Amino acid sequence: MFYNRILLTVLLFCSFQFIVAQDEKVSEPASPEGKEKKQTIAKRIYTTHPFEGVEPPKIDGVLDDAAWDVVEWSSDYVQNEPHNGAAPTEQTKLKITYDDKNLYVAFLCLDTDPDGIVKRLSRRDGFEGDWVELNIDSYNDDRTGFSFTITAAGVKGDEFISRNGNNWDGSWNPIWYVKTAITSEGWVAEMRIPLSQLRFGNEEEQVWGIQSTRRYFRGEERSLWQPIVQNAPGWVSEFGELRGIKGIKPQKQIEIQPYALGQLDTYEQEAGNPFRDGNDVMGAVGLDAKIGITNDLTLDLTINPDFGQVDADPGAIALDGFEIFFDERRPFFVENKNIFDYEFGGNQDNLFFSRRIGRSPQGNTTTDDAKGEFEDFPNNSTILGAAKFSGKTKNGWSIGVLESVTAKEYSEIELDDRESVLNELPERGTERKELVEPLTNYLVGRVQKDFNKRNSFIGGIFTATNRDLEDNLSFLHKSAYTGGIDFKHNWKERKYYIEGSAVLSKVSGSPEAITETQQSIVHLFQRTDAGHVSLDTTKTSLTGTGGRLEIGKGSGNFQYEFGGNWRSPELELNDIGFLRQADEVRQYASVIQLFNTPTSWYRRANMSLYQSTTYDFEGNFNAFYYQFNAFVNLKNNWFVEAGAENNGRNYSKSFLRGGPRFKSNGDNLGFVYAGTDSRKKLSTTVGYVFGQAREKNYSFTRYELRLQYQPLNSLRLNMTTKYESRPHKTQYVAQRDFNDTKRYITGNIDFETISTVFRVNYTINPNLSIQYYGEPFIARGRYSDFNYVKDPTGKNINDRVQTFGDNQISFQEDSYNVDEDADGTTDYSFGKPDFTAAQYRSNIVVRWEYIPGSEIFFVWSQGIDGSGDGSNDFGKIIDTQIFGQKPQNTFLVKATYRFVL
Incomplete structure (x- = not known):
């Protein structure tokens, strides 16, 4: 039966691939594959010693400076998504000039309907609405680059690109200057990028990799200056070239950013506790520096x-001990x-x-x-x-x-x-x-x-x-x-x-x-x-x-991988690394088929298969797992994602916390998520996941709802709420000694969690924003039908565990007493494992970048923690463990100033 399911999955995969391939032949556009790298020439506008040339452009969003007449427009952008290789709906033009200290960039984003340009505000690196981007591989190493993005609303985004486009680091925040404006032709972006923010060699003539991307929001379309085929083997390695830059010298960057803060913590006073008198006041100073x-x-x-303005970690409960x-x-x-x-x-x-x-x-x-x-x-x-x-x-x-x-x-x-x-x-x-x-x-x-x-x-x-x-x-x-x-x-x-x-x-x-x-x-x-x-x-x-x-x-429409990894029993990384479990040898393989040529009913789609097997260093075959996933982005920009997985074999060496390997019944799981067009003012994603083991030994259910609402260009609201239920008939509880043997006690747990994440972003202008984050989290576990392990690798659940009879177990004063041999004397006891855990974390952050690179933060953080014995329902938990608790508040003001030397 197991192998029949595998065969059926493969046949469905191949059939769907054949059908879509036929559809693709109908409307496939010309591919840009094989085109040579484009080139654009930058020209120097002036030198200072001796002075010659024209004055640098004023960064005001108006391209009327004489400096822009020195160089020609570079254009001929080509669609990357959805119709790779086709002409874009609206064309884009690019100019680059330079002097001893700066790179100057001008974009003209043509648009026949300037009133339709979407100017959504956000914090830095928000990438909302229409935008245009410049990527520079100034090392010309085909692996790393610097990315500068500007939205039509004037919001900056900047990222450091590495691993040939597989990693984009948004924490990189260089100092650069930009201004945008809407014109009768479309919209304009004018940039000044100090050369001190880039890294390049000491050659007389520079040759840099360059790429530019434009997002045309209304059509959810991406166009590129340098055409790149879909599923290319990399990003940076496919850039075109920027030439003409001569005589510039590498700039050694020196930035010093001191900070000062004041903080007030308030909390519930605890009688007699000298450390909990109701409030604490503190101040601090510190320093960040970047020296080239x-x-x-x-x-x-x-x-x-x-790190007072950093979001709190999400709520989570781990029943597996990891x-x-x-x-x-x-x-x-x-x-x-x-x-x-x-x-x-x-x-x-x-x-x-x-x-x-x-x-x-x-x-x-x-x-x-x-x-x-x-x-x-x-x-x-x-x-x-x-x-x-x-x-x-x-x-x-x-x-x-x-x-x-x-x-x-x-x-x-x-x-x-x-x-x-x-x-x-x-x-x-x-x-x-x-x-x-x-x-x-x-x-x-x-x-x-x-x-x-x-x-x-x-x-x-x-x-x-x-x-x-x-x-x-x-x-x-x-x-x-x-x-x-x-x-x-x-x-x-x-x-x-x-x-x-x-x-x-x-x-x-x-x-x-x-x-x-x-x-x-x-x-x-x-x-x-x-x-x-x-x-x-x-x-x-x-x-x-x-x-x-x-x-x-x-790369390509069909991709695959095959590999393996090992971790010896003695491997230990957790002093400065992260290691979940040692003593494991894993083999894995996956294939993915991508469909990136739009058809009459979708923009793009993909399907994938993943399989793995796991052993320990003794040679025990502990797990066999496979998964099938499918994703489709529909013509109306909605999406559907679905998948199924099977754990055909599952032996856990950690389940009994030092006891023998424990067999879990094989299980099947399926999921489906669907979402509306995220560009709309209101968009929604709903998801459902359900999995169950044989004999109903355990199951997993998740309901998820995500809402995004943008009533104004300056206001964005997000909510994600999630409910999970994980009942398990043999959840580990404790271990005790009985007649010189070890008893591993498990029980039937009804485990539920519910959480909601709220985010509100109000952006007054690109340099001033207010952000709210809040997350309530509740978990509850109730135990019943306690049992002990008699044969950890038994075929069926009744072979593996023995449930205590009514005459063997009794409950008294928050403790379960076990008289296993029913002789009237308690043989061992264990505490009541039922629990509830509740927490609420929130913060409001006002961020003002009063000059480029220097900021003031006003922060209000609030935290509530509560716990109980599992006897209450969710409504009661909310009343008593969240609203019934006095929150701890933190009020913080932090100011930074960046000196650039």
Whole structure:
């Protein structure tokens, strides 16, 4: 039956491909494939020593300056989407001039209906409405570039492009100047880009890669200055050329941006707690700096950084025991993130996970509630300073070095300060501080070298974490080191590729620290049925390996990949990296068919198949998985996405938290999402997901609704609400000893979550905006029908677990007592696992860029947390655990000023 389903899926895939291929033959436009690279010539407008030429243009959106008469228009843009290679609905013109210090760019975006031009406002990097973009590969390395985008409303967007267009870093915020205007011909954009914001070599005559894209909003059409075929093997490598720039010198960039802030925190006062008196007031100063060591390499510094205007993490509950991965949002670590990135095994596994820097303290204290003690536990480790040395040289070296130091963190412990209580407290210790996080140094070094005409690269990475440990923190690693090499080779005009990596890790510390690592859910060396690993409580170090190898076809309408990765049982990355689970060997393969030529009923579509198998290092065959996805963007710009997946075999080595491998029934899952045209003032996306295991052992249901409403060009509202239900008959609860054997207790859980994310963006002008973000999150778990594991790999659920009879289990005072042998004596107990968790996070941020690169933030953040025993319904949880709690408020004012030297 299983293989019949695979065969049916493949047949449907091939049939749909054949039908669409016939339809495509009807209206396929001429392809731009094979066209030579275009060229445009920039001309110098003046020099200062001695002065000659014309004055530079005034950036006012009016192209009446004499400087623009020096150079001719470059045009002949070609559609990229939806009709690749066809003439655009409206043509675009481009001019580029320069002087010793600046690049000047003019765009004339022709439009026969100027009143129809869409001028939607947004914050920087919003990319709303009509826009035009310039990409510059000033290294001419076919892999990296600088992107400058301007909307018809005058909103700037800027991104650093890397990995040949596979990564666009929006955290890059250069200083440049632009003005737009609507004219009788369409709309105009006029730019001045200081050469100090670009990176280029020291040649007398520059040859740069260049591309320009225009979005014609009403037709949701993209046109390009340099034609590129759909599904090209890259983006930057396909650019045209900018010539004519002579005699300019690389500019060493020096920017210093100090900040000052004032902050007021208010919260509910707690009687007797000296740390919770109702409010806290604080101020801080810090500094960010960017120093051009050479034109190619930049040193970024931050001292006492503040991230007070960064969104909070979304709410989440993990019942499987694994750490939840959250994206990095702090600007210092996001910028140039691509240079340090080293993914190698899926599941977000990476040798560098910057959120480890400044993490929550890992230690515990000896605070004793019975002695009237309260503690002030720090939320995060203080980053004393951090520095990044990064960039890419003209001859193809990408270099990144990051160094950061976090401070010792102490929890302050004091006594109940109420006089009525002081005289009644038992004998107690003195007020004190206890260390909860050591002084820690983090180091990351990354390098890559292009060769073979930029078609190949080889690279390496090294990370080091070193801690100044004291006795009460001996459970942490004293040191942790990782290293890796990676490579990629493209051939046949980048159509095919092979890439791979290899990783080595070593952690060292006390026997306690290494034992804790071996027993963590990442490793589980104590597993009772594992013949290839065993717990060694005398070890003081652990060395492991990992890696990946993949080969595939990365361009064209039909693409595929085949590969595998491994992570040895001893591999450990979580001091400065992210590793979800070790002891795994995975094979994977995928194919995708893309349909990018519009037909009578769709603009574009794609279908894909993915398959994987998973083993452990003992050779156990643990999982077989495959998935089918299909996506279609309809003619009216609505979309439909659907898919199905099957877990035909699933053995988990972590489910019983150190117990034997546990078999889960195979399951099937399907999903469908549909959305309306996102360009409209009101657009909607709805989604439904449902999956279920055999014997209804567990299931998964999700309902999702996304709404976007833009009543005004300056006002945008977004809402995403999601409900999930995950009932499971054998959810892990606890483990206990019974008659010299280990009992693994599971239960039937009714687990539900609901969350909603609200965003309101009001943009007064491109430099002044107000943004609101809010997210309530509620989770509830209720348990029943408790059982214990009798045969973890049994064929059916009744073979695997034995449900407790009414005469074997009883509930009393928040505890379940088990009399397994029914002799009238309790054999073991476990606490009531039912729970509810609720939180609400919100902030309002007013951002004013009062001069280019310098900002003032006004922030109001609010947080509410509540918990319960699972007995209430969602309405009651909202009343008691959200609205019934007094929120913690943070009011913050932060000002920055950027000095450019």
